Amino acid sequence: MPRGSELNAFVEASLEPVIFRGAGKDLPIVQAARKSASAASQLLLSFHSGRPVTVYRADRETRGRFHYTPALDGFNFSGSREDLPAVLDELQRGAQQAIYVGSTDLDLFFPGIREANDPGVAGAEGANGAPVVASLWMGNRTITAAHYDHSNNCALCAAGRRRFTLFPPDQIANLYPGPLEPTPGGQVVTMVDFAAPDLDRFPGFPDAMKAAVSGVLEPGDVIVYPAMWWHQVEALGDFNILLNWWWNAVPDYVDTPQTTLLHALLSLRQRPAHERKAWAAIFDYYAFADPAEARDHLPDHIRGPLGAVDAALARRLRAQVTRKLQR
Known part of the structure; x- marks a missing residue:
């Protein structure tokens, strides 16, 4: 598979998910898992910092689908902080509940493990980019409902088997997203x-x-897919481990568009239809079209944020937005 900064060019060229069969077969965590669940557990414990992990549990009637209750008055699972050795032992013995240990930061909980098991993501963030975020996901037979992430994703199936079902971003309406909050795992889900x-x-x-x-x-096996693709992930075994790496090919001073969306709901949704249509054209022109369209007819010295945005200009824009929101 492409490595480091090559990943960005690959993602931009393909713009769809790609599975690299066997790309991580020689990594230590995969080799240990192929021996046994016990060997994989021992490898994890050899890197473990000793911190308790966050464990989510659901009754078997949920089929391991971590979601809302049928009445939509809460979640169908509970969460707690637990000692990792006990959780690993329970999984190996065959847990009675659906167990899900999600988005556990590798550097914080397993220092050193990401360097030893990186399939080639190091350096993908590029110059001035926010650091790659690496996480561990572990449990038994569970289902993570379809959702999207703001970052590109590279995921390594280390133990067990995982089914990924992915949808291009334009399918959002056909996936019927749930509420913006609360959400089962921080992201809106189908x-x-x-x-x-x-x-x-x-x-x-x-x-x-x-x-x-x-x-x-x-x-x-390793899967790579672009940011904003909806994906449902099903763990198909009684003991499974997945490692993933998130990154964005933008400078670290670039804010998340999710904040923009929230403010758009506040400022645009209640306006008359003709105004919303006009603002859609304005957003298309300034935010979504080729940047050259809005800037090239202006001389450099008056382009302001329509030109190149660096860290200093980003700070000024953020301060300007903050002042306008303080009302």
């Missing part, structure tokens, strides 16, 4: 139960499935 979709409530879901791509990862 309300559709893929195993038993209610097509009366979600009639567009079959169209989403027509656009979907899906694949099962075996130990050592």
Whole structure:
């Protein structure tokens, strides 16, 4: 698979998910998992910092789908801080509940493990980029409902098997997103139960499935996909480990568009339809079209934020936005 900064060029060229079969087969964590769940557990413990991990538990009736309650008055799972050795032992013995240890920071909880098991993501952030974020995901047979992430993703199936079902960003309406908050894991998730979709409530879901791509990862397989692709991840074994790396090919002073979305809901959604249509054209012109369209007819000295934005200008823009929000 492409390595380091080559990943960005690859993602921009493909703009769709790609599975690299066996790309991580020689990594220590994969080699240990191929021996046994016990060997994989021992490797994790050899790097463990001793910090308790966050464990989410759900009854088997949920089929391991961590989501909302049927009445939508809460979540169908609980969370707690637990000692890692006990969790690993429970998984190896065959847990009675669905167990999910999600998004556990490798550097904080397993210092040194990312360097020893990197399939080639180091350096993907490029110059001035925010550091790559590496995490561990572990558990038994669980389902993470389809959602999108703001970053590009590279995921290594280390133990067990995982099915990824992915959708291009333009399928958002056919996936029927849930509330912006609260969310089961920090990101908006689909309300559709893929195993038993209610097509009366979600009639567009079959169209989403027509656009979907899906694949099962075996130990050592690596999947890479662009930011903003919706993805449901199903762990298919009683003991599984996945490592992932998130990165963005933008300078670290670039803010998250999620903040912009929240303010758009405050400032745009209640305006008359003709005004919303006008603002859509303005956003297209300034934010989504080729940047040259809005800037090239202006001389350099008056382009301001329409020109190149550096860290200093980003700070001034952020301060200007903050002042305007303080009302």
